[in-house]
Amino acid sequence: xxxxxxxxxxxxxxxxxxxxxxxxxxxxxxxxxxxxxxxxxxxxxxxxxxxxxxxxxxxxxxxxxxxxxxxxxxxxxxxxxxxxxxxxxxxxxxxxxxxxxxxxxxxxxxxxxxxxxxxxxxxxxxxxxxxxxxxxxxxxxxxxxxxxxxxxxxxxxxxxxxxxxxxxxxxxxxxxxxxxxxxxxxxxxxxxxxxxxxxxxxxxxxxxxxxxxxxxxxxxxxxxxxxxxxxxxxxxxxxxxxxxxxxxxxxxxxxxxxxxxxxxxxxxxxxxxxxxx
Amino acid sequence: xxxxxxxxxxxxxxxxxxxxxxxxxxxxxxxxxxxxxxxxxxxxxxxxxxxxxxxxxxxxxxxxxxxxxxxxxxxxxxxxxxxxxxxxxxxxxxxxxxxxxxxxxxxxxxxxxxxxxxxxxxxxxxxxxxxxxxx
Numbered sequence: 073x074x075x076x077x078x079x080x081x082x083x084x085x086x087x088x089x090x091x092x093x094x095x096x097x098x099x100x101x102x103x104x105x106x107x108x109x110x111x112x113x114x115x116x117x118x119x120x121x122x123x124x125x126x127x128x129x130x131x132x133x134x135x136x137x138x139x140x141x142x143x144x145x146x147x148x149x150x151x152x153x154x155x156x157x158x159x160x161x162x163x164x165x166x167x168x169x170x171x172x173x174x175x176x177x178x179x180x181x182x183x184x185x186x187x188x189x190x191x192x193x194x195x196x197x198x199x200x201x202x203x204x205x206x207x208x209x210x211x212x213x214x215x216x217x218x219x220x221x222x223x224x225x226x227x228x229x230x231x232x233x234x235x236x237x238x239x240x241x242x243x244x245x246x247x248x249x250x251x252x253x254x255x256x257x258x259x260x261x262x263x264x265x266x267x268x269x270x271x272x273x274x275x276x277x278x279x280x281x282x283x284x285x286x287x288x289x290x291x292x293x294x295x296x297x298x299x300x301x302x303x304x305x306x307x308x309x310x311x312x313x314x315x316x317x318x319x320x321x322x323x324x325x326x327x328x329x330x331x332x333x334x335x336x337x338x339x340x341x342x343x344x345x346x347x348x349x
Numbered sequence: 350x351x352x353x354x355x356x357x358x359x360x361x362x363x364x365x366x367x368x369x370x371x372x373x374x375x376x377x378x379x380x381x382x383x384x385x386x387x388x389x390x391x392x393x394x395x396x397x398x399x400x401x402x403x404x405x406x407x408x409x410x411x412x413x414x415x416x417x418x419x420x421x422x423x424x425x426x427x428x429x430x431x432x433x434x435x436x437x438x439x440x441x442x443x444x445x446x447x448x449x450x451x452x453x454x455x456x457x458x459x460x461x462x463x464x465x466x467x468x469x470x471x472x473x474x475x476x477x478x479x480x481x482x483x484x
Contacts, residue, residue, distance in 0.1 A: 086447070104472045131434040133389075137375050137382055157389050157438055223434060225371045265433040266368040268424070270451040271466055275473060306367035307433075332473045336448070336466050 074172075074247035077119040077254050078328070078347065079317040080112060080206070081285075083340040084128060084258045086156075088201035093161060108331035108342050109205035115328055115344050116207060122251040123169050123214045125176070125240055126199050127233075127316040128258040129222045131156070133196035140224050141188035143236075145180070146217040147173040154196035164209035166195060172247065173216045179243035185236060193217055198258060222259065222310045230300075231293045233312045237319025257317030259310025261332075262303075262339040271337055272305040278332055278339035281311070286327060286343070289318045304339070322349040358416045361425040368427050378430025381417065384408050385435035388442060397442045423450040 088105075096102040116124075133154035135141060148168050153160040177189050199217055207213060221227055228236075237255065244253045261281065264272040281304070284292060292299075297309050304311065328344040355361055368374070375382070384405070387393045397404045405415050417426060421443060426436060440450040452462040 100470055101468050104470065105468075108472055132382070132386060132432060136386055137379060137432075140375075155389055157441065159391070223370060223432065224375050225369050264367055265451065266370065266427045266454075268363075268365045268455055269367060270454045271462060273466075279473065301367065301369070306369060330474065334469045334473060336463070336468055337451075 074244050074249060075252050076241055076244045076320070076347075077121060077252050078115075079255045079257065079321050079343075079345050080115075080124075081257045081314045081317050081341065081343040082109075082112070082202040082206070083260055083338055083342075084198050084201040085263070085335065085338045085340070086197055086201070087335050087338065088205065089156070089161070089197045092201075092204045105333045105335070105340065106205065108333055108340075109202070111329040112206045112342060112344055113208070116213070116254070119254065120252050121213050121254050123172055123216060123253045125216045125218060125244070125253060125255045126258070127218045127220060127236075127256060127313050128198035129310060129313065130198060130219050131196050131223070134194040135219070137224065140221055141219065142221045142228060143185060144188040144190050144193075144219040145173065145177045146190045146193040146215075147177055148191055148193065151215070151217065152192070152194045153200060154194035156196055161200065163200060163204060164211050166200075166203075166211060166215050168216060169214040169251075172214075172249070172251065172253075175247055176216055176240070176243055179246070180236075180239055183239050183243075185239065193219075202258065218316075220313050220316075222312060225297075225309075227297060227309060228312060229297065230295055230312050230315050233315040234289075234293055234319035237316040237321075240316065241320040255317050255320045257314040259313045260304065260308050260339070261311060261341045262305050263307045263337055264305030265307050265337070267306070269305070273334060273337070273339050274304050275332070275334050275339050277303045278341060282330060282332065282341055282343065285314065285318060286325060286330075286345070289315065290323075317345075321345055322347040324348045355413060355429070358413070358420050358422070358425060361417075361429050363424045363428050370430070370432060374430030375432075376430070378426075378432065380408075380410055380414055381426065381429070381431045382435050384410060384418075385431065385439045388438035389435075394438075394442055397439075401442070424454040427454065
């Protein structure tokens with residue numbers, strides 16, 4: 073039976089892409105951000121993770137508004153890197169675990185999640201922003217990319233993403249193969265890119281959010297997405313994707329790692345949790 | 350067709366505060382988003398930079414949409430329905446960075462924005478008794 077080893081949450085943004093591609097670890101502005109991911113890399117290694125179920129959003133890199141899916145899952149053997157304007161990135165090829173991906177799509181569709189199933193997907197910074205910070209290359213894990221629409225409103229609610237996480241957890245535990253799987257929730261934290269308050273960051277809220285998210289996530293399940301947008305800026309609507317990770321975990325969790333960094337445009341959080349029950 | 354009957358670019362209102370990109374924005378901005386999306390490709394960027402009037406004409410933009418591009422008013426574009434995830438591809442062709450078009454929306458010089466928002470030199474973790482960081 074597959075083994076659910078835990079969950080990771082991380083922000084994703086263009087800065088991660090820039091910082092990695094220019095290899096800025098030794099730049100004093102970037103060092104704390106790189107160091108923030110070191111414990112994640114170690115944890116993934118220690119836990120011998122085979123597959124990451126990666127919940128993220130596409131930024132008009134793979135999908136366009138002609139057909140913008142609310143939930144989409146990749147079932148491919150191999151994925152391409154998106155061209156976000158400077159050509160496809162020089163990163164290792166991401167491979168999928170086809171039988172597991174198909175199984176996950178099948179399970180989730182049978183359990184009331186009406187997914188768009190993708191045989192091709194170009195992965196952008198939503199996933200490949202944080203991935204190289206968390207993992208060596210060539211990638212030691214296989215990926216299941218899972219896209220959530222968080223850019224064209226209305227978007228899935230906090231509770232919907234939480235329930236998604238619960239179902240992902242059940243599915244993993246019923247999978248007959250002996251593999252180690254972790255779930256990753258991405259996005260947020262505070263940022264605002266549209267309008268006169270471009271660049272708004274609310275670091276105190278990010279910190280408070282990370283406390284609530286760890287100790288009392290249920291208190292936020294009925295929140296409208298707007299609540300997050302009011303507190304953390306319009307684009308912190310993405311935070312709903314963190315709840316897919318949290319919904320997969322036990323109520324009480326063991327915190328392995330926590331980090332918060334203030335970038336130029338984004339409050340950037342990292343969490344690693346294991347079950348504690 | 351879309352719900353907003355703008356006649357001229359100056360009709361687009363830009364109240365302060367955030368914009369939530371809705372289906373209505375997405376429908377209004379569909380052609381604008383498509384042209385920006387096309388500029389992800391280097392060969393298209395070369396054409397656009399060489400003669401953007403021709404590029405817009407070939408793309409079939411309406412007169413209103415062409416005016417909007419000519420205005421280079423990124424705030425109006427956002428309010429109209431251009432997605433922040435593609436607008437930068439066009440701004441880039443006009444020689445503008447992410448921070449350039451972002452600070453334009455604030456009505457601020459890019460360097461002013463950068464100076465105020467330079468990242469902290471350390472992480473911000475309660476364990477380190479560092480709740481306030483190095484502001």
